[in-house]
Amino acid sequence: MTLKDIIEELDLKCLNPVNLDAEVSSAYASDLLSDVMGNARSGQVWITMQTHKNVTAIASLKDMPAVIIVRDGVPDDDMLQHAKDEDICLLVSKDATFEVCGKLYDLIK
């Protein structure tokens, strides 16, 4: 499933529309940055409530195409700018982590 399909199906707000054709077959949900650094895989979408620039830095280092911020979180200005600079698709869901994970799991597993 492409990122674009996921955005539509999960009704996500897209703050930086890039990587829309990326094929997504998995995701990683965590608010601990070293957990993501150590255990997430490239190509996965990252689900988190963290809204600062180090998130996009890690997403870029780990070759993750998109970050979904849960519960209508608002990214810091420098996070949004960094997402644009590094071509990370920045998405926002009104749902909490549990719901985002459940819906996404149903879609791609």
Added chain:
Amino acid sequence: MHYTFKIERGNFTDAGQASSSVKRTLKQLGVDPANIKRTVVALFEAEINAVAHAYGGTIDVDIDGEKIVMVVADEGPGIPNIELAMQEGWSTASAKVREMGYGAGMGLPNIKKNTDELKIDTKVGVGTTVTMTVNLA
């Protein structure tokens, strides 16, 4: 090839720039993606450790055909007990650092897992030098 970066105390905004720059260079050099991943995980964690705990420092990266050697040297509190610091889950990070999603006690274990050689020289009240080697061959 040799690269040097500066580390500023508490400057999380710019943290990751060294790792990002090294990643770009390694890609250009055609280094195997698995080794690039290991390198950037280790370097990012070491960089964050220094930003979170030390008063400032430097990162030196040397790349040749056989290996990548990264030296992160800081002036800071030092590590009183390295054995404890290497344990997953053990951390002395501040509340502010934990709020950002760091301080889970996974940094040094992540570095250990992703490098072929890890050397930590530390002196309490003076600083810490972390030397990490990733073999390319």
